[in-house]
Amino acid sequence: MVRNMHAGRTLAGVATGALILAMGAVAAQAETYHYLTAKSMDGPVIKAFIDVVAEYKQTHPDFDVTIENIPDRPAYLQKVKILATSGELPELFDADAEPYFEDIVEAGLVANIGEIFDEIGVTEKFIPFTLDYERFDDGSLWLIPFEANVEYFYYHKDMFEQAGLELPKTIDDFLASCTALKGAGLTPISVAGKEGWPMYRYLSMPSWRRMGNEFLDKLKVGEESMASEVGLEDARFFQELGANCFQQGFASTDYTTALNMFLSGQSAIYYVGTWEIASLLDENKALRDDIAYFKMPIIDGNDVTGPNDFYAHSGIGTAIRADAATDELKDFLSFMVERFGDISHNTYGGLPSTKIEMTDDMPAIYRDILTDMAAVSDYARVWDVKLDAATVDTLFRQSQLLGLGEITPEQFAQEIDRSIQQYASGQ
Amino acid sequence: MRKNQLLGTPSWAGWLFVAPALIMFTAVVIIPIAWSFYLSLGAWNGLSKWRFTGGVNYLNMLDDTVFRQALVNNVFFSLVGSLIQLVIGMTMAVSLISIAKFRNIVRVAYFLPAVISSVAISQIFVQLLSADPEGFINGMLRSMGLGENTQPFLSNTSLTLLIVTTVDAYKFCAIYMAIFYSALVSLDQDVLAAAEMDGANRLQQLFLIRLPLIWATIAASVVLVVSGTLRGFDIPFVMTGGGPGTSSELVSTYMYKTLFRQSNFGYGSAIAIFLVIECLLIVAIIRKAFSATEKTG
Numbered sequence: 064m065v066r067n068m069h070a071g072r073t074l075a076g077v078a079t080g081a082l083i084l085a086m087g088a089v090a091a092q093a094e095t096y097h098y099l100t101a102k103s104m105d106g107p108v109i110k111a112f113i114d115v116v117a118e119y120k121q122t123h124p125d126f127d128v129t130i131e132n133i134p135d136r137p138a139y140l141q142k143v144k145i146l147a148t149s150g151e152l153p154e155l156f157d158a159d160a161e162p163y164f165e166d167i168v169e170a171g172l173v174a175n176i177g178e179i180f181d182e183i184g185v186t187e188k189f190i191p192f193t194l195d196y197e198r199f200d201d202g203s204l205w206l207i208p209f210e211a212n213v214e215y216f217y218y219h220k221d222m223f224e225q226a227g228l229e230l231p232k233t234i235d236d237f238l239a240s241c242t243a244l245k246g247a248g249l250t251p252i253s254v255a256g257k258e259g260w261p262m263y264r265y266l267s268m269p270s271w272r273r274m275g276n277e278f279l280d281k282l283k284v285g286e287e288s289m290a291s292e293v294g295l296e297d298a299r300f301f302q303e304l305g306a307n308c309f310q311q312g313f314a315s316t317d318y319t320t321a322l323n324m325f326l327s328g329q330s331a332i333y334y335v336g337t338w339e340i341a342s343l344l345d346e347n348k349a350l351r352d353d354i355a356y357f358k359m360p361i362i363d364g365n366d367v368t369g370p371n372d373f374y375a376h377s378g379i380g381t382a383i384r385a386d387a388a389t390d391e392l393k394d395f396l397s398f399m400v401e402r403f404g405d406i407s408h409n410t411y412g413g414l415p416s417t418k419i420e421m422t423d424d425m426p427a428i429y430r431d432i433l434t435d436m437a438a439v440s441d442y443a444r445v446w447d448v449k450l451d452a453a454t455v456d457t458l459f460r461q462s463q464l465l466g467l468g469e470i471t472p473e474q475f476a477q478e479i480d481r482s483i484q485q486y487a488s489g490q
Numbered sequence: 491m492r493k494n495q496l497l498g499t500p501s502w503a504g505w506l507f508v509a510p511a512l513i514m515f516t517a518v519v520i521i522p523i524a525w526s527f528y529l530s531l532g533a534w535n536g537l538s539k540w541r542f543t544g545g546v547n548y549l550n551m552l553d554d555t556v557f558r559q560a561l562v563n564n565v566f567f568s569l570v571g572s573l574i575q576l577v578i579g580m581t582m583a584v585s586l587i588s589i590a591k592f593r594n595i596v597r598v599a600y601f602l603p604a605v606i607s608s609v610a611i612s613q614i615f616v617q618l619l620s621a622d623p624e625g626f627i628n629g630m631l632r633s634m635g636l637g638e639n640t641q642p643f644l645s646n647t648s649l650t651l652l653i654v655t656t657v658d659a660y661k662f663c664a665i666y667m668a669i670f671y672s673a674l675v676s677l678d679q680d681v682l683a684a685a686e687m688d689g690a691n692r693l694q695q696l697f698l699i700r701l702p703l704i705w706a707t708i709a710a711s712v713v714l715v716v717s718g719t720l721r722g723f724d725i726p727f728v729m730t731g732g733g734p735g736t737s738s739e740l741v742s743t744y745m746y747k748t749l750f751r752q753s754n755f756g757y758g759s760a761i762a763i764f765l766v767i768e769c770l771l772i773v774a775i776i777r778k779a780f781s782a783t784e785k786t787g
Binding site (some may be wrong): 145469 | 556751
């Protein structure tokens with residue numbers, strides 16, 4: 064009997080211990096968030112994010128965020144889609160406000176960031192366009208922006224001098240610059256044609272100047288045709304770039320190779336966003352002596368967008384899984400919005416999505432960029448985010464062929480229209 | 491109870507031994523194929539509810555110009571790739587049995603491409619074939635005075651399919667070398683000695699004695715190589731991503747894009763089922779052809 068009682072007590076002790084351990088594990092698990100990101104671990108966003116988490120942990124020792132990074136964007140997107148399909152999305156993950164993410168939102172899998180930001184009172188702390196970029200067409204916001212990017216044409220000053228060139232003000236000037244650079248024995252532009260998005264930026268420039276975002280907004284739902292005069296202007300411009308401006312074999316060049324071509328002086332012009340600014344600066348955080356930049360050229364006086372309106376966005380955003388938007392995480396978000404901008408910019412040289420003060424000791428390039436950001440009245444939407452995935456695949460194939468001169472602008476337009484019609488009829 | 495007449499064991503004993511492998515095979519092959527077939531009969535983006543659409547996905551394949559081009563490319567990739575792998579593999583195996591010295595060193599050198607990862611081999615060839623910045627092959631052409639032949643090989647839509655087929659074959663021909671080599675060295679030496687005494691020269695020994703004796707190995711290799719090339723994916727995907735345009739798109743790369751980039755699980759599964767049926771049919775035809783040859787030969 065005594066032996067039985069002893070055994071019973073032991074059993075009860077073990078059970079209680081196990082229960083405490085289990086509760087501890089649940090509690091610890093509840094405060095450890097998993098963040099699946101496509102952002103570079105070496106970039107200012109993730110470095111600053113890690114620092115913010117470390118600072119927050121000083122007052123909240125049980126809180127933690129583990130980061131899993133997949134820098135290859137297609138591989139990342141594939142993983143997110145598989146996780147979403149199998150109901151295993153992490154607490155935090157990166158996404159663009161594209162049609163598939165819209166499906167994730169409709170399935171009720173993520174939290175409404177707009178409502179959370181209003182609830183914790185941080186909306187006003189963001190640069191407005193960084194929030195707007197992540198919004199859906201209905202104005203709802205489901206993604207946290209972390210960076211503020213504007214995109215420029217960077218160029219080698221000595222190469223422009225060698226070719227006797229002034230800065231191109233119009234798209235015609237820009238094409239003429241290519242001819243002059245080519246005539247001087249230089250490769251005018253290096254572009255990563257294996258990536259897709261750099262091609263779409265060039266492709267969309269004429270229609271952005273002619274119609275602003277109206278063209279893309281109507282095109283994606285089949286209310287505008289790529290075979291319209293404006294659409295064909297895009298296609299003709301891109302074909303001319305492929306014939307006279309891009310490096311040989313652009314269709315098989317990846318992002319790093321195209322960037323390195325420019326940095327090592329093998330091409331005169333490179334178009335990229337300010338997320339790549341660190342590669343273009345010297346040790347004093349000034350733009351390298353041989354490099355300068357210009358904004359997207361205009362077409363003529365009939366443009367609906369001005370010289371100060373160009374590509375500005377906040378890159379890939381971050382979503383919170385619906386059940387992970389706890390009071391604790393909201394408290395962390397509130398803390399993060401306070402600290403992130405300062406750490407991102409002052410420690411790592413980033414351009415954060417939250418407003419930062421422009422100071423006299425700030426490097427000139429950053430002051431110029433912030434001035435440009437403030438001057439943007441309308442910014443160009445990104446084609447590969449707004450169009451459906453099947454059309455983006457078609458766009459990728461057809462843009463390569465168009466740039467290589469394998470198809471005509473009319474054939475290009477026909478293929479894009481057909482893909483959009485298929486999507487629109489399926490919807 | 492029925493018994494195996496030869497061994498005297500109950501008839502279910504055989505099934506008991508087969509069961510582990512059968513269960514595993516069913517779990518990782520049969521069920522996924524059945525599941526893919528189910529998905530192929532509907533529309534599903536992975537999040538919403540699966541919606542039955544009947545054979546629409548299969549009908550859409552007929553109208554899909556990208557799929558048709560991928561299919562044509564795949565036929566080229568399989569035929570040319572299989573031919574290169576079998577012929578070069580056999581040539582390497584025969585050359586190996588013909589040399590006495592340094593055979594092991596040569597064998598390792600031949601086998602090296604097969605153990606390097608596909609991604610690494612693809613990247614090596616992308617760099618070799620690059621035009622701007624100039625890669626090794628264009629540089630060599632220029633230095634040999636063949637500057638007019640330099641070009642962006644991987645952006646030339648009439649060359650990309652041939653290039654990815656050749657690189658894929660380069661990687662895998664060593665596998666067939668190893669298979670043929672082990673078959674050739676295991677041949678009965680008395681038969682070869684008798685042939686030599688009868689005055690058969692090296693070529694006659696090869697074509698009239700050695701190859702007919704390893705005919706079963708060759709038949710199995712043909713099945714392996716054809717089914718392997720029909721499912722070819724990694725090297726074309728890494729080198730060109732199926733492009734430019736659809737110039738090097740294969741059925742498997744297109745299936746991957748449809749499934750994981752477009753999240754069109756219905757149509758992607760229909761393409762997957764097409765691949766399964768295509769492989770089964772072609773393998774059946776090859777086996778039939780070889781068994782007919784064996785009977786007549």
